[in-house]
Amino acid sequence: MLERKKTKIDPRVDWFEPVRRVLSPMAGVTDRSFRNACRPFGAQLAFCEFTAAKGLIYDSPNTWKLVDTLDEVDPVGVQLFGNEPEALASAARLMRGKRLDILDLNYGCPAKKVVKKCGGSALLADLPLLEEITKAVVQASPVPVSAKIRTGWDEESINYIETGLLLQDAGVCWVTLHGRSRAQKYRGEASWDAIAELVDALDIPVIGNGDVVDGESFSRMCEHTKCHAVMVGRGAIGNPWLFSEMEAADRGQETAKPSLDDILDVVEIHIADVGSLRGEVIGSRIVRKHIARYIRGFDGAAAIRRELYETDTAEEMLSILREMRSK
Ligand SMILES: Cc1cc2nc3c(=O)[nH]c(=O)nc-3n(C[C@H](O)[C@H](O)[C@H](O)COP(=O)(O)O)c2cc1C
Known part of the structure; x- marks a missing residue:
């Protein structure tokens, strides 16, 4: 394994000790089926899409779908965002009895609709509130808590060290840093x-x-930072093989790139999985954008993507992909 700094692992997350490869939370991407697609390739910890604390409190069925982790075997995290300590603590309490290993606090989302309500990365510009939220959630959560931050709000207010120390004192068991403001x-x-x-x-x-x-x-990244683990986002979309590459690299080895057949095998499993979890029509709409990424770069990918967007059933998608395989 590549060298990493020796750190204090909270005994409640002893499973985290060997973890090196983490799938990031990505809204609209890291649903249960995508997490399932990444596991066999070596994603050791995977996060659900970020989830509004208030959506859980108001019992919105669509929000609860985001944290559907029932029977997920490997370590899985739920990530919450919001800006009211009591609301976040209440949402954390609602996780009691649910399947999750870690509750992550989102202090990094740059999206206007999140920041406007002072959630996500806006909290990097209000550390007293960030501290209050973190302490409230650490106290309320049935599972250990982590946090994901950026380097700061903007170049004039870079504060990741101050934020990291504050989070450590507030009781989180690790911090993820996305190295951008x-x-x-x-x-x-x-x-x-x-x-x-x-x-x-x-x-x-x-x-x-x-x-x-x-x-x-x-x-x-491991050599430069000596970090405990690496979280990947965009690089994993349509490319769960990234985790095998990382695993091999940790052993000083390389892996071969997947062939089109390898990719289409995984796509077929992904289509079946999303269909069984979300139903055929919704499942097809969800999985199309993933397929577009899986096949990116192959001959005829743009035309196939257009065809896929006109389908509504798994069978139609599979037949388009079978044709691609046979060419
Ligand atoms: C489509 C998309 C959705 C994302 N959604 C979230 C999210 O819900 N929560 C979060 O903390 N970060 C989110 N991010 C940020 C990623 O988790 C990650 O921090 C960022 O993309 C940098 O990592 P990368 O270079 O490996 O992509 C999102 C990124 C993308 C591209």
Whole structure:
């Protein structure tokens, strides 16, 4: 295994000790079926899409679907956002008896509709409130709590060390740092220097996040930062093989890229899984965008994507894909 800093692992999350590869929370992407698709390739911990604390409190069925983890065997995390300590604590209490290993607090979302209500990354500009929320949730949560942050609100207010120390004191068991400020959104390069500095500053584990897209970048991030684990987002969309690449890289090895047949085998399983969990019509709509990413770069992918968007059933999708396989 590539070298990492020795840290204090909360005994309640001893399963986290060997974890190196984490699937990030991604709204509209990391539903149960996508998490299921990533597991066999080595995603050791996977997060649900971020979830509004108030949606759970108001018992919105669509919000509850986001945290559907029933019978999920491997470590799974739920991520909450909001800006009212009592609402977040109440939502945490609603997790009692549910299937989850970690409750993550979202302090990084840059989206206007989240930030406008002072949630997500807006809390990086209001550390007293961030602290109050964290302490309230740590107290209320039936499972240990973690937090995901950015480097700061903007370049004038970079505060990841201060935020990380505050979170550590407030009782979270690890911090994930996406090495960009809120103002950067997804632009520019993620600062791995910032991740290295946070690893250095904290006694608890740090998960590094930002711009890891293959085994090589996984190794570079580990070497540069000595982080406990690496979280991947965009690089895993349509590419669960990324986790095998990371696993091999951790052992100093490389893996072969998947063939079109390998990819289509996984796509077929993904289609069946999403259909059984969400029903055929909704499932088809959900899975189409994933398929577009799985087949990106292959001959005729754009035309196939257009065809897929005109289908409503698994059978139609499978027949388009069978034709692609036979060419
Ligand atoms: C489509 C999309 C949805 C995302 N949704 C969330 C989310 O719900 N919660 C969160 O903490 N981060 C979210 N993110 C940010 C990612 O988790 C991750 O921090 C970011 O993409 C940087 O990592 P990467 O370079 O590996 O993609 C999202 C990113 C994308 C592209």
